[in-house]
Amino acid sequence: MSELRAERLQVMLSPEELTAIDDFRFKHRMPTRAAAVRELLKLGLAGPPVDAAVGVKSSEFGVFNRGPEGHTHSEPDVPAKD
Template sequence: MDVLKRSYRLQIMLSAEELAILDAWRFEKRLPNRAGAVRALLQRGLIAKGYDAERGARSVDFGVLNRPGD
C-alpha cells in the first residue's frame, strides 16, 4: 500500500458562504472530509491551469519568485 506523507499543514480562512459551497461540493463528490475536498479542488485547479505536481515543479515554475520585468 502506498502511504501518502503529508508533513505540511496549511491553514486558511473562509467565509460562511465559501464553507457552505465547499461542504456542498464535498458531499456531492462523497469526499470524507473538508481537507480532502480542499486538496481535490487545489489539484483540479492546478491541472486546469496546466501545472502537474508529478513533474517536480519548483516555485519559480509557478512564477512565485519572479516579478514582472525580471
C-alpha cells in the same frame, strides 16, 4: 505525489466559501473537508494558469467576488462619492 502530509496549511474562509467546499464534499461523497480541499486544489492546479499582478492582496482572491474575468487583476471597485 507523496502521501506523506507533514505540512499544515491554515486558510481563512468566508461562510459562502465553506458552504461551497461542503457542497462539493457531499456531492462527491468525500470523507472530510480536507479531502475535498485537496481535490479542489488538484483540479485548480490542472486548470488554466492564473495571471496575477504583483501587489494583489490576498483578499482579492475570494471564490465569489472574482468577477467574470476570473483571477485577472483589475482596479478595485471604488464607491462613488455622493
